[in-house]
Amino acid sequence: MSTMIRTVELTKTYRMGEIEVPVLRSVNLEINKGDFVAIQGPSGSGKSTLLNMIGCLDHPTSGTVFIDGTDTSTLNDDGQAKIRREKIGFIFQQFNLIHTLSALENVAFPMMFTGVAREKRIERAKELLGTLGLLERARHKPSELSGGEQQRVAIARALANNPPVILGDEPTGNLDTKSGKVMMDFLEKLNDKGETLIIVTHDPEIAARAHRIITMRDGILRDEK
Amino acid sequence: MIGMDGIVLAYRNIKERKTRSLLTFLGIAVGIAAIISLIAVGYGMQYAITEELVSFADTISVMPGKLIPGLGYVELGAFTERDIEDVRRISGVKDVTPLMYKMVEVEYRGERMPVQVMGADPCDLEEWYEEYVVFQEGRWIRERDYKGCMIGYNVAHEYFKNDIGLNDRITINESEFVVVGILEKASMVASSDLDPTIFLTTKSAQDVLGTDEVSMMMVKIRDIDRAEEIAEDIEEKIDENHNLEGFTEAMSMSSMMEQIGTVFMIIQVVLVGIASIALVVGCIGIMNTMLMSVMERTHEIGIMKAIGATNRNIMFLFLVEAGMISLIGGILGCILGTIVAKAICTIASAYMGMDMPAIVTPTVAIGSILVAILVGVVSGLYPARKAAMMSPIEAVRYE
Ligand SMILES: Nc1ncnc2c1ncn2[C@@H]1O[C@H](COP(=O)(O)OP(=O)(O)OP(=O)(O)O)[C@@H](O)[C@H]1O
Ligand SMILES: [Mg+2]
Numbered sequence: 136m137s138t139m140i141r142t143v144e145l146t147k148t149y150r151m152g153e154i155e156v157p158v159l160r161s162v163n164l165e166i167n168k169g170d171f172v173a174i175q176g177p178s179g180s181g182k183s184t185l186l187n188m189i190g191c192l193d194h195p196t197s198g199t200v201f202i203d204g205t206d207t208s209t210l211n212d213d214g215q216a217k218i219r220r221e222k223i224g225f226i227f228q229q230f231n232l233i234h235t236l237s238a239l240e241n242v243a244f245p246m247m248f249t250g251v252a253r254e255k256r257i258e259r260a261k262e263l264l265g266t267l268g269l270l271e272r273a274r275h276k277p278s279e280l281s282g283g284e285q286q287r288v289a290i291a292r293a294l295a296n297n298p299p300v301i302l303g304d305e306p307t308g309n310l311d312t313k314s315g316k317v318m319m320d321f322l323e324k325l326n327d328k329g330e331t332l333i334i335v336t337h338d339p340e341i342a343a344r345a346h347r348i349i350t351m352r353d354g355i356l357r358d359e360k
Numbered sequence: 361m362i363g364m365d366g367i368v369l370a371y372r373n374i375k376e377r378k379t380r381s382l383l384t385f386l387g388i389a390v391g392i393a394a395i396i397s398l399i400a401v402g403y404g405m406q407y408a409i410t411e412e413l414v415s416f417a418d419t420i421s422v423m424p425g426k427l428i429p430g431l432g433y434v435e436l437g438a439f440t441e442r443d444i445e446d447v448r449r450i451s452g453v454k455d456v457t458p459l460m461y462k463m464v465e466v467e468y469r470g471e472r473m474p475v476q477v478m479g480a481d482p483c484d485l486e487e488w489y490e491e492y493v494v495f496q497e498g499r500w501i502r503e504r505d506y507k508g509c510m511i512g513y514n515v516a517h518e519y520f521k522n523d524i525g526l527n528d529r530i531t532i533n534e535s536e537f538v539v540v541g542i543l544e545k546a547s548m549v550a551s552s553d554l555d556p557t558i559f560l561t562t563k564s565a566q567d568v569l570g571t572d573e574v575s576m577m578m579v580k581i582r583d584i585d586r587a588e589e590i591a592e593d594i595e596e597k598i599d600e601n602h603n604l605e606g607f608t609e610a611m612s613m614s615s616m617m618e619q620i621g622t623v624f625m626i627i628q629v630v631l632v633g634i635a636s637i638a639l640v641v642g643c644i645g646i647m648n649t650m651l652m653s654v655m656e657r658t659h660e661i662g663i664m665k666a667i668g669a670t671n672r673n674i675m676f677l678f679l680v681e682a683g684m685i686s687l688i689g690g691i692l693g694c695i696l697g698t699i700v701a702k703a704i705c706t707i708a709s710a711y712m713g714m715d716m717p718a719i720v721t722p723t724v725a726i727g728s729i730l731v732a733i734l735v736g737v738v739s740g741l742y743p744a745r746k747a748a749m750m751s752p753i754e755a756v757r758y759e
Binding site for chain 1: 671
């Protein structure tokens, strides 16, 4: 099985004035294509930081992240943007939809940056909203949607450009149990079709669905399932 | 990414943030309105003054004395009947209006005040001041009005404790006159001539002032281009009559314009000053609103980056949006500025009694809109660039 994500001696240190706070300490991690990985660990242990590095949302202090074979540390801003829009779908705990745009426009938005024609974008966005059972809500603004609905829109947006990897930072953290379950069912189905899933979660039930559990403690990967 | 997407998205953003957009438009519009209105009023002022002066362009004023720069006018004597006849005969001269004036004591209801009395041919007077005179009451004096006089606004309403009314009697140098006409307050240019003056016919002025000396001549000429030449002829002729070199000062309007050229320079400088202040104030306003409205969207920029937008994509979207907002704000500002300038000019015109239009030239209007776009885009792109330079997660977390 081929490697989708690989980190080599990944380090992140935040500088708080005089003091340096190490958040990730030499993280070496390998995740295969089509895997479903749950990342657990106490609050502040560096889970989000690690996920952001993998998603190219932040720069490591040292070390490298390989995504689908590409060494992201050698890429410039544009190169990293390209990785983000082609390889990664990121789902945030706070959904982070653009509140001036409708559900449909939010889903279609990432495709604007990959140069998909307008009609095609709308067609695909509708299709995605359809699979997530949100077609009737297509014209609604995020503020007119429930938390569960907003997160489904966010998933649709993450899938818009057909990325091979979905990263979720506590994607069910702001949802009730039922919405969380619906969402995980959907992600699991994607995984069955070959999507690589990396989910940060505090929920043992979600972790139990994963093929592999990574636990972080003080910036170090400890044990794995 | 195609340009059309940027325009559609910018339009959506403007529409969705109604209040914010309105405030931004207003911020830009106020800046541009300040520029437009100040310049329009400045131009209007310049126009009004030039216009008033141009109406005298075919005139040469002839005085028995010297205008010494910095000291003013020094009278060296008076003109005679012969001088007037001689000037009439100079080629190119259309008409000569001899004027006599003098400060004399005037009594009204027991109160005595020194007032300027001017004697002139009523026909000449009417022709001369027709454009400037508005009657409060009464009419022009006529040749037959040997005991009639026409008085300026200040004479009627300011000099004496009691206002002088139509048909009232005033005593000038011990002779009694009846007021046949009272003038409205005159416009700025004619004000110093009309407002403080009592007008008599030449004959009664000669009698009451006890002299037939002519204090000044106003000469109308046929060809404005020959003004300088005719002015020289006049000076030469009268100097010869009085046998005194430099006795006469004949000033054509063009040389008068030169004299007051410094005034024009000052107006120009003030205008440029006002315009640059307006420009600075306007630009700061635009910068402020634009900076604020883009800075609040750092979070959104973060999201855009997270879903794969390049910095150039983001800059492009904000360029289009800032350009659109600035354009609309600039146009609004032009309209607003024109309205404000019109209001100011209407009030000023009424107050000064002269026609002062608000002048918005296409150059100024288009220039201001371009300034709005330039400043708006630059100050919109600056925070957008700053946000785009952050790592996506930093921008997403930005409060
Ligand atoms: N921008 C930052 N500047 C300084 N310190 C930071 C910054 N971001 C995170 N940290 C610190 O890094 C550590 C790890 O943060 P991180 O968000 O990765 O934790 P986490 O494991 O996701 O926790 P949680 O489960 O609460 O989300 C924390 O101690 C946090 O205070
Ligand atoms: Mg976290």
